[in-house]
Amino acid sequence: MLQSLSRLRHDVQDALFPPAPKLRVLTVFVTNVCNAKCAHCFYWTNLNTPTDMLSQEEYAKIAANTPDLGHLVFSGGEPTLAKNLVEVAELFITKPHQTIDMPTNGIKTDNILALVRRLVSRFPQNTITVGVSMDGLEETHDRVRGVPGNFKRCLKTIAGLTELRKEFPNLRVTTLSCIIRENAEELTRLLRFIDETTDVDYVTVEPLREQKMDQTLLAPTVDQVRMVHDLAMEINFARLKRMRPHEATIILSSLEELYSVQQNFFGTGELAVRCQAGSVSAVLEPNGDVRCCELRGITESVRNYDFSIPKLLATAKAEQERVEILAGKCACTHCINIGQSIRFERKTALERVWRQKYMAWRMFHSPAA
Ligand SMILES: C[S@@+](CC[C@H](N)C(=O)[O-])C[C@H]1O[C@@H](n2cnc3c(N)ncnc32)[C@H](O)[C@@H]1O
Ligand code: SF4
Ligand code: SF4
Numbered sequence: 001m002l003q004s005l006s007r008l009r010h011d012v013q014d015a016l017f018p019p020a021p022k023l024r025v026l027t028v029f030v031t032n033v034c035n036a037k038c039a040h041c042f043y044w045t046n047l048n049t050p051t052d053m054l055s056q057e058e059y060a061k062i063a064a065n066t067p068d069l070g071h072l073v074f075s076g077g078e079p080t081l082a083k084n085l086v087e088v089a090e091l092f093i094t095k096p097h098q099t100i101d102m103p104t105n106g107i108k109t110d111n112i113l114a115l116v117r118r119l120v121s122r123f124p125q126n127t128i129t130v131g132v133s134m135d136g137l138e139e140t141h142d143r144v145r146g147v148p149g150n151f152k153r154c155l156k157t158i159a160g161l162t163e164l165r166k167e168f169p170n171l172r173v174t175t176l177s178c179i180i181r182e183n184a185e186e187l188t189r190l191l192r193f194i195d196e197t198t199d200v201d202y203v204t205v206e207p208l209r210e211q212k213m214d215q216t217l218l219a220p221t222v223d224q225v226r227m228v229h230d231l232a233m234e235i236n237f238a239r240l241k242r243m244r245p246h247e248a249t250i251i252l253s254s255l256e257e258l259y260s261v262q263q264n265f266f267g268t269g270e271l272a273v274r275c276q277a278g279s280v281s282a283v284l285e286p287n288g289d290v291r292c293c294e295l296r297g298i299t300e301s302v303r304n305y306d307f308s309i310p311k312l313l314a315t316a317k318a319e320q321e322r323v324e325i326l327a328g329k330c331a332c333t334h335c336i337n338i339g340q341s342i343r344f345e346r347k348t349a350l351e352r353v354w355r356q357k358y359m360a361w362r363m364f365h366s367p368a369a
Contacts, residue, residue, distance in 0.1 A: 022068070022279075022280065023066065023068075023069070023279070023280065023281070023282060023309065023310065023313065024068075024069065024070040024071060024280050024281070024340065025069070025070065025071045025072075025073065025280060025281040025282075025336065025340050026066065026069050026071075026072055026073070026092070026281070026282055026283075026284060026309070027072075027073040027075055027281065027282070027283045027284070027294070027336060028072065028073065028074055028075070028088065028092075028283075028284045029043075029075055029076050029077060029283065029284065029285050029286055029294070030074050030075075030076055030077070030079050030082035030084070030085050030088060030286065031053075031076045031077040031078065031079065031081055031082040031286055032046045032047055032048065032049060032051055032076060032077045032285075032286050033047070033048055033076070033077050033078065033081050033082075034047045034048060034076065034077045034078045034081070034105070035078055035081065035105070035107055035108070035147070036078070036105045036107065036145045036146055036147050036150065037145070037146030037147070037213075038105075038135075038144060038145050038146060038213065039144050039145075039146070039212070039213055039214035039217055040135070040144065040178050040180060040208055040212045040213070040214065040217055041212065041213050042209060042211035042212060042294070042295065043076070043077065043294070044212075044213035046077075046285075047077060051286050051287045052287045052288075053286050053287060054286065054287065054288050056084060056087055056088075058288065058303070058307060059084075059087075059088050059091055060091050061306075061307035062091075062284070062288075062302055062307045062308075062309060063091035063092045064091075064307075065306070065307055065308035065309065065310065065311070066092070066308075066309050066310065069092060069098060070097065070098060070099070071098065071099050071100075071101070072089070072092050072093065072098065072099070072100050072101070073100075073101045073102070073103075073336060074088075074089070074100065074101070074102045075102070075103055076286075077286070078104065078105050078107070079102055079103070079104065080102075080104050080108065080111060080112045080115050080116075081108075081111075085115060085119070086115070086118045086119055086122055089119060089122070089123070090122065093123055093126055096125035096126060098126055099126060099127045099128070099129070100119070100123070100126060100127075100128045100129070101128075101129045101131065102116075102119075102128070102129070102130050102131070103130075103131045103132075103133055103176055104130060104131070104132055104133065104157070105132075105133055105145065105147075105150070105154075106132040106133065106134075106150070106153055106154035106156075106157040106158070107147060107150055107153050107154075107157075108153075109153055109156045109157045109160055112130075112157050112160075112161075113157070113160040113161065113164060116128075116130055116161060116164060116171065117164060117168075120164070120168040120170055120171045121168065123170070124168070124170055125170070126170060127170055127172060127247075128170055128171055128172070129171075129172040129173075129174060129201075130161055130171065130172070130173055130174070131173075131174040131175060131176040131204065132154050132157055132158050132161070132173070132174070132175050132176070133145075133154075133175070133176045133177070133178070134151070134154050134175050134176070134177050134190060134194070135177055135178050135180070135183060135187075136151075136183045136186050136187065136190055137151070137186055137189060137190055137193065138151040138152070140183055140186055141154070141190075144178075144180070144183065155197075155198070158173060158175070158198050158200060159198070161173040162198065162199040162200065165201075172201045172202075173199075173200045173201055174200055174201055174202050174203060174204055175194055175198075175200055175203045175204065176204050176205075176206060177190065177191070177203070177204070177205045177206070177228075178205075178206055178207075178208055179205055179206065179207045179208060179220045179224060179225060179228050180208045180217050180218070180219075180220060181208075181217075181218035181219065181220050181221065181224065182217070182218070184220045184221075184224035184225075184227065184228055185224075187205065187228050188227060188228060188231050191203055191205075191228070191231050191232060191235060192231070192235075194235075195235045195239075200239070201239060201240070201242075201243065202235070202236045202239050202240055202251060202255075203232050203235055203236060203239075204232065204255065204335070205228050205229065205232050206333075206335050207219060207220050207225050207262055207266060207333055208220065209295065209332050209333070209334065210295075210332065211295055219266070220266065221266070222263060222266040222267040225262060225263055225266045226263050229259040229262070229263065232255075232259075233252075233255065233256065233259070236251070236252060236255065237252065237362070237363055240252055240363065241363055245360060245363070248359075248363060249356045249357075249359045249360045249363065250356065252359045252363065253355040253356045253358075253359045254339060254342075254343075256355065256359070257339075257342050257355065258333075258335060258338060258339045258342060261273055261333065261338060261342060262333040262338075265331070265332075265333050266333075269331075270331075271328065271331040271332075271333075271338070273338065273341045273342050273345050274326050274328070274341060274345070275293075275325050275326070275328075275330075275331075275334075275337055275338060275341050276325075276326070276337070276340065276341040276344050277292045277293035277296075277322075277325050277334075277337040277341070278292025278293065278299075278313065278318060278321055278322040278325055279322055279326075279344075280340050280341070280343075280344050281293075281336060281337055281340050282309060282313060284302065284309065285298075287301070288301045288302045288303045289301050289302075290302050290309055290312050290313070292313075292318065292321045292322060292325060293325065293330075293334070293337055295330070295332060295334065296321065296325070296330060297321075299312065299313075299315075299317060299318050299321055300312050300315065300317065300318070
């Protein structure tokens with residue numbers, strides 16, 4: 001009943017103020033190669049399979065046809081194993097307001113540091129956030145990731161990145177931790193450990209989604225999600241004080257909004273925002289396949305649409321995919337798609353302004369870290 005009322009409200013709202021979604025975020029899976037075997041990986045069926053990779057010329061055509069991107073995510077596979085990552089970034093990043101996010105498994109420290117150095121020096125005007133994935137303390141992390149020694153390498157990578165940040169103020173260093181039922185309690189110890197022993201800008205956490213290699217892994221309970229979120233936010237409030245207030249309040253309020261939607265989802269099974277995947281965000285696979293969301297079916301190959309993602313997303317097939325997504329045919333708490341969807345929900349626009357003001361007040365009136 002409540003869900004129907006909420007949908008009705010959305011429909012009336014759409015009728016009065018038709019949404020004008022625009023592609024703002026592109027996740028580029030630059031490679032499907034990976035040197036880990038994570039039990040929770042949603043991308044596992046694609047990893048290390050033969051792929052007809054896009055050439056640099058093909059990427060150039062795609063980039064020329066997708067202007068106005070605000071945010072680019074380089075993922076995969078392990079994105080730092082892609083030899084052409086900086087060259088691909090050069091095609092898409094043409095304006096200073098554009099931001100880049102890149103998660104990494106942190107394994108090949110020297111390779112990662114060399115690549116990030118090239119990225120941050122090539123785009124000094126753009127904020128580049130590198131997130132090192134850490135899913136537990138040493139024994140758990142190495143087991144979940146299937147790589148002995150991975151935990152120690154992550155710490156080395158984080159130390160190298162935070163050192164690099166001294167030279168390049170456009171670099172942000174974070175950690176990404178997947179909340180699984182079996183590691184949730186340990187994550188609180190991991191986050192405290194990260195807080196005490198590293199100099200990351202902030203930490204992020206993401207509840208396990210359904211698609212995963214090891215089907216025995218369980219999603220966290222709502223209490224576990226809340227517990228880990230609360231600690232992450234406590235750490236971030238103290239850490240982000242060091243950042244420019246404007247940037248810090250945007251990060252804090254975005255994380256808080258996302259975490260509140262995630263907690264609600266794990267508590268009630270309902271997604272409080274409509275996912276706008278395929279409208280404001282899309283995914284480009286290494287072989288040119290484009291999906292509205294990487295957790296759903298492949299839409300089409302951009303090779304068949306003159307290398308134009310907007311053209312591909314304008315087809316009836318893609319429109320059908322969007323209709324299903326907007327209608328709630330699938331539901332999850334994917335940090336990028338749901339995080340972006342919150343930003344584009346008109347009903348939350350005013351709330352966001354107040355939330356940011358409140359965050360700024362809270363951050364600068366709380367005791368020093
Ligand atoms: C797919 S990986 C790609 C980048 C890189 N290989 C890494 O592991 O950081 C991106 C992020 O997605 C997370 N992830 C993978 N499968 C997930 C799932 N089923 N639920 C939630 N997060 C997941 C990983 O832990 C990682 O932080
Ligand atoms: S989560 Fe990242 S590191 Fe782990 S298997 Fe998937 S792509 Fe590789
Ligand atoms: S709700 Fe989840 S699975 Fe569905 S399109 Fe959005 S991000 Fe993808």
